[in-house]
Amino acid sequence: MSFTLRSVKVAPNSASLEEARIRVFDFFRSACRSIPTIMDIYNLDDVVTPSQLRASIASQIRKNCHITNPKVIDMLLFKGIEELNNVVEHAKQRHHIIGQYVVGSGGLVQDVGTKDQANSNFLKNFYETNYF
Amino acid sequence: MGLGLLASRALRSSRLLTSPSPRFSFLRPIVSTPELQNPEAAQAQPEAPPPADLPKRAPVAGARVHFTNPEDAIEVFVDGYPVKIPKGFTVLQACEVAGVDIPRFCYHSRLSIAGNCRMCLVEVEKSPKPVASCAMPALPGMKIKTDTPIAKKAREGVMEFLLMNHPLDCPICDQGGECDLQDQSMAFGSDRGRFTEMKRSVVDKNLGPLVKTVMTRCIQCTRCVRFATEVAGVQDLGMLGRGSGEEIGTYVEKLMTSELSGNVIDICPVGALTSKPFAFKARNWELKGTESIDVTDAVGSNIRIDSRGPEIMRILPRLNEDINEEWISDKTRFFYDGLKRQRLNDPMIRGSDGRFKAVSWRDALAVIAEVIHQVKPEEIVGVAGKLSDAESMMVLKDFLNRMGSNNVWCEGNGMHPNADLRSGYLLNSGISGLEKADAFLLVGTQPRVEAAMVNARIRKTVRATEAKVGYIGPPTDLNYDHQHLGTTTQTLKEIAENRHPFCSTLSNAKNPSIIVGAGIFERGDKDAIFAAIETIAKNCKAIRPDWNGLNVLLLNAAQAAALDLGLVPESQNCIESAKFLYLMGADDVSLEKLPSDAFVVYQGHHGDRGVYRANVILPASAFTEKEGTYENTEGCAQQTLPAVPTVGDARDDWKIIRALSEVAGARLPYDTVSGVRSRIRVVAPNLLRVDEREAATFSSSLVKPEIKQEMSSEPFGSAVENFYMTDSITRASKIMAQCSAMLLKK
DSSP, X not given: OHHHHHTOOOOOOOSSHHHHHHXXXXXXXXXXXXXXXXXXXXXXXXXXXXXXXXXXXXXXXXXXXTOOOHHXXXXXXXXXXXXXXXXXXXXXXXXXXIIIIIIGGGOSSOOOSOOOTTOOHHHHXXXXXXXX | OOHHHHHHHHHHHHHHHOOOOGGGSSSOOSSSSGGGGOHHHHHTSOOOOOOTTOOOOOOGGGOXXXXXXXXXXEEEEETTEEEEEETTOBHHHHHHHTTOOOOOSSOOTTSOOOOOSOTTEEEETTOSSOEETTTSBOOTTOEEESSSHHHHHHHHHHHHHHHHTSOSOGGGOTTTTSOHHHHHHHHHSOSSOOOOSOOOOOOOOOOOSSEEEOGGGOOOOOHHHHIIIIIIOOOOEEEESOGGGOEEEESSSOOOOOTTTTHHHHHOSSSSEEESTTTTTOOGGGOEEEEEEOOSSTTOOEEEEEEETTEEEEEEEOOBTTTTBTOOOHHHHHGGGGGGSSBOOSOEEEOTXXXXXXXXXXXXXXXXXXXXXXXXXXXXXEEEOTTOOXXXXXXXXXXXXXXXXXXXXXXXXXXXXXXXXXXXXXXXXXXXXXXXXXXXXXXXXXXHHHOHHHHHHHHHHHHHHOOXXXXXXXXXXXXXXXXXXXXXXXXXXXXXTTOSTHHHXXXXXXXXXXXXXXXXXXXXXXXXXXXXXXXXXXXXXXXXTTEEOEEEEOOSTTHHHHHHTTOOOSSTTTTTTOSEEEEESOOSSOOTTSOTTOEEEEEXXXXXXXXXXOSEEEEBOOXXXXXXXXXXXXXXXXXXXXXSOOOTTOBOHHHHHHHHHHHTTOOOSOOSHHHHHHHHHXXXXXXXXXXXXXXXXXXXXXXXXXXXXXXXXXXXXXXXXXXXXXXXXXXXXXHHHHHHHHHSOO
């Protein structure tokens, strides 16, 4: 399965924004289709659900939704395909997947408490770092 | 060292001297400067008259000459420069005043003169041979020449002999890069060797867990021997054998048991004595130096923290004539590995199962704020630890006062400290001022373990002036001549009532100095003891306008600043009634009487004794990671500087309390460290005059109320049981554990 993805050649440039858009959707679909394999090879069943992983992939794509240059989209798409290849080929380890796609940028200790707006700048900085 | 300057001068002039001649094109001589092969010819060179417009030279390392008596000044000429120096200076010192750095190995300004390395040879007019400048007294009108072919030839020859038996292991030597021999062989040595025989080798000696020896590298300068006998006061090191069999060593298989032994690493000009914990860890040129202050005792020794990235690699002394001269104690030098172990990373809350669970700062502070509102104000107690800086103690006191409590103190100061007059808790004559004293009375203090640098100063005084030392306390090992007068307050009473033979020594002394240990602060009869000591001081006239000889030797870095800031508990038994206890790095406060339902917050950097009882842990930064003000025992405020980043999620002490105050609804009015300092300015402005000693103005005997208390007959205890382990950092250190296991063996 994984080697079928490796054989994918670099496609020629997208002629238009529309073509690039279709390619992105294709990439998203292929990523979604490999989610069961990823869950399996990285033992992710007890930490994450397929829908969470899907949402994580979607948010990575949506992060670049403002880009309209088809060349840039092609480049990003290429990077995405490469990343997916690496993941599916087990070129990564479990903590890479967990760190990057399960925990994400929020960090381990999530600020789930009330976001108190009354705090001074000192306290807000204090919660962030020692150096301010 | 100024060696660069010397080297460049040597290079410049040798280029002038060396005229390339075709004669040597086939057969090259071994000596690099062919003209020097014939000293007579070199001497016969016409003496150039000194040019009139000699540029002014600055003395080496900014040295200044102090003339006690202007008539004692004599004039000598160094390379043609006239220089005025006091009588009794050596030729080498005269050259330093003239701005010429003479190469040397055995000479050290704080040790006696040995004159055995011969590296400092200079030419003196009308003297038949070059003279060893370190041992030759300068005479009026002497014409010293440091730059002549004869002097250079002499240095080159000495270098050749020294390098003959010195191994070529600079690439694996820890001294590499800061080695005097390396530097001077580059500057003054011959550019080729003619030594083909085998080098000698010497068996390495075991000097204990701190000093690593590679005795083959030793050049027999005997600096370490002189340091051990003169400054450290132990007769452990010595010279064995003569000629090529000469070795430095302990006479029998023995460890070096001095609390200052680490200093031999600094004074060793080669890599024969190096630091064992630092061995093969780093190269000195890749380290970042941060000038900071030591906090393991109340002396406040000036140190340089050498770090690489986030790790402290070693600690070296910094020169401060008033505090530690250029030495530091072994504890100061080697405790740094404790900063890597047992550190607290994250805020933690103890769950119902008794285990700690890491939480976010937000949650930890919210829990504390909730609890602190459920207890009565008088049940809130705060204790500052012995390593606390002035800023955090100020903020702690302000916070507890805002919560309605005034039960805050610093551990080691006792429950009823005398914070009214600074003279009641400072070393009033100053550490360097102890050198003027001619009689000492040590009461309940063992300076050798409580403050090794103060002890070194007393020893220096005793050696120089043969001052008499009387000691009251448990039997101890002081490394100078002393009379053990007694172990209980009975002796103190006898001296106060002029019934003791030591009284005459004290009253005959010009500057008597009474040193009281801070261990007495914890005693119940403290006021009576201090009253007796003040009587003694009055009897022997120790307190005069020009001399204050009534000294208190503090134990911890935080004590003096805490008393300056007024950290005095309101009630003496507040621990027994406490419901909320805030420990700011306090590990040695006795918590046995604390009620079992009390809520304990421990804020600190090490998981030490205080953590066992804590309900919430707040990780704080250690003194190497923050900027903090510390006041030493003589009243000199000094600042630490951050050398490495904080560990984990730790925060600076004052920031934690400032944040907690806001969460608890009693927001403190400062957001920056300068804000805290302007608050300190209101309370104790002397803490902001950094690096300046602020002496006490009043003397306490004038205004004190009558003391009705009686002294108990309980003998004086020793305040420090184990010199190597006194606080949370040193207790976490592996090297300090090794030292206590090997060196404290009786």
